[in-house]
Amino acid sequence: MMDKIETPDLSHISSSDYENVYEPAEDSFLMLDALESEIPYIKAIKPTICLEIGSGSGIVLTGLAKCLGSGCAYFSVDINSHAAQVTRKTASRNCVSLEVVNCDLVGPFLSRIQNEIDVLVFNPPYVPTDESEIDPKSPIALSWAGGLRGRKVMDRLFPLIPQIMSPNGTFYLLIVKENDEDDIFKVMKSYKWHGSVIMERKAGREYLKVLKFKHVQM
Numbered sequence: 001m002m003d004k005i006e007t008p009d010l011s012h013i014s015s016s017d018y019e020n021v022y023e024p025a026e027d028s029f030l031m032l033d034a035l036e037s038e039i040p041y042i043k044a045i046k047p048t049i050c051l052e053i054g055s056g057s058g059i060v061l062t063g064l065a066k067c068l069g070s071g072c073a074y075f076s077v078d079i080n081s082h083a084a085q086v087t088r089k090t091a092s093r094n095c096v097s098l099e100v101v102n103c104d105l106v107g108p109f110l111s112r113i114q115n116e117i118d119v120l121v122f123n124p125p126y127v128p129t130d131e132s133e134i135d136p137k138s139p140i141a142l143s144w145a146g147g148l149r150g151r152k153v154m155d156r157l158f159p160l161i162p163q164i165m166s167p168n169g170t171f172y173l174l175i176v177k178e179n180d181e182d183d184i185f186k187v188m189k190s191y192k193w194h195g196s197v198i199m200e201r202k203a204g205r206e207y208l209k210v211l212k213f214k215h216v217q218m
């Protein structure tokens, strides 16, 4: 029972909020289910810093933080300022302490988090689209439009993984089939990170997968 992630209370989020902030969907719930299946493992690595990139409504990190409890610091970032605000409200509504930053990936504090992150979670904009659909003026488009192969944003994060993750750090990434998991595994392998699929599910036209990455210890 203690290893269960309860879906956070999101009743404070209005339909007008969802005009600018990603509304939790099958991908969000698959990530929550995958993290729930990982709770014994996550507890065993004794995380002190968990970071979610692209928190949106805050559903994922708030759920994880509520389950893991207060022995860990929780940070989230989102490029969308509306999402950062809503994540703050979700954390407070669910009595969770979370630091939320409105920024692009980990840009402003990259040098401050070298080898510090124990658990990293990212449900990125993964839908393959035309580059022009990644419109900085549309917060909602930034939540799903992923450019070529849906890889535009996640590809910018991969080279940062060896820098920011702690020695036992674990990275959870949600993808769809079109993102090409074999190629993602190859890219991460070039940084000496090993990946595996820990959960997958068909949701309408999307085939969703959660990947787990760990540093290959020599």
Ligand SMILES: C[S@@+](CC[C@H](N)C(=O)[O-])C[C@H]1O[C@@H](n2cnc3c(N)ncnc32)[C@H](O)[C@@H]1O
Binding pocket: 022, 023, 024, 025, 027, 028, 031, 053, 054, 055, 056, 057, 058, 059, 060, 077, 078, 079, 080, 083, 103, 104, 105, 123, 124, 125, 126, 139, 142, 143, 144, 153
């Ligand atoms: C698919 S939504 C996931 C939202 C939430 N984590 C969930 O699972 O419901 C992707 C999120 O990533 C954010 N995002 C997109 N590009 C980003 C970037 N470069 N840096 C930080 N966040 C980004 C979007 O604003 C959006 O909130």
